Amino acid sequence: xxxxxxxxxxxxxxxxxxxxxxxxxxxxxxxxxxxxxxxxxxxxxxxxxxxxxxxxxxxxxxxxxxxxxxxxxxxxxxxxxxxxxxxxxxxxxxxxxxxxxxxxxxxxxxxxxxxxxxxxxxxxxxxxxxxxxxxxxxxxxxxxxxxxxxxxxxxxxxxxxxxxxxxxxxxxxxxxxxxxxxxxxxxxxxxxxxxxxxxx
Numbered sequence: 001x002x003x004x005x006x007x008x009x010x011x012x013x014x015x016x017x018x019x020x021x022x023x024x025x026x027x028x029x030x031x032x033x034x035x036x037x038x039x040x041x042x043x044x045x046x047x048x049x050x051x052x053x054x055x056x057x058x059x060x061x062x063x064x065x066x067x068x069x070x071x072x073x074x075x076x077x078x079x080x081x082x083x084x085x086x087x088x089x090x091x092x093x094x095x096x097x098x099x100x101x102x103x104x105x106x107x108x109x110x111x112x113x114x115x116x117x118x119x120x121x122x123x124x125x126x127x128x129x130x131x132x133x134x135x136x137x138x139x140x141x142x143x144x145x146x147x148x149x150x151x152x153x154x155x156x157x158x159x160x161x162x163x164x165x166x167x168x169x170x171x172x173x174x175x176x177x178x179x180x181x182x183x184x185x186x187x188x189x190x191x192x193x194x195x196x197x198x199x200x
Contacts, residue, residue: 013168023175101190
C-alpha cells in the first residue's frame with residue numbers, strides 16, 4: 001500500500017516501540033511440551049502442539065519456531081491462561097539470544113525505546129534483567145496486567161493506539177503483522193532489517 005508511512009529511526013520526532021520475543025531476542029525455550037493449555041476466543045480452550053495451536057473450535061495457528069523469522073498464521077488470536085503466564089514467568093529470560101540486526105537498529109534511536117510485549121507483569125523482573133544486557137536505551141516496558149487474558153492483538157493494538165496519541169510518529173517492530181496499524185505508525189518485521197551502514 002503506497003500510503004504506508006516510512007520513518008527514519010534516527011529522526012528525533014520518531015519513537016520506537018518493539019516486541020521482544022523473536023524480535024529483539026530468540027527465546028531459549030520455544031516450544032511444547034512445557035507450554036500449558038491456553039484459551040481461545042471462540043472455544044473452551046486449545047491444545048498446544050509443537051507445530052502450532054490446534055483449536056477445538058476450528059482453525060489452526062501454524063507457528064514454525066525453528067527458524068527466523070517465525071512463521072505465524074491464524075485466523076484469530078488466542079488469549080493465554082493463568083497457567084501459561086505462570087510458566088512463562090518461571091523461564092530464565094537471561095538465556096535468550098539477542099538478535100544482532102534488531103539490536104543494532106534499535107541502538108540508532110535518539111530516544112529510549114518502548115518495549116511492548118504480550119508477556120505479563122509476572123515476567124517483568126526477568127525481562128528487565130535481559131534488557132540490561134543490550135546496548136540500547138530502554139524506557140517504558142509495557143506488559144499486560146496479571147489476569148488480562150484478552151487476545152494478543154486486543155492488548156497490543158490498544159497500547160499502540162494510546163502511544164500514537166502521545167508521539168508524532170512511531171516505528172513498531174513486531175514479528176507478526178498486526179491486524180490494525182493506526183495512522184502515524186510504521187510496522188516493521190525485524191527480518192527485513194539490515195545492519196546499519198556507516199552513513200556514506
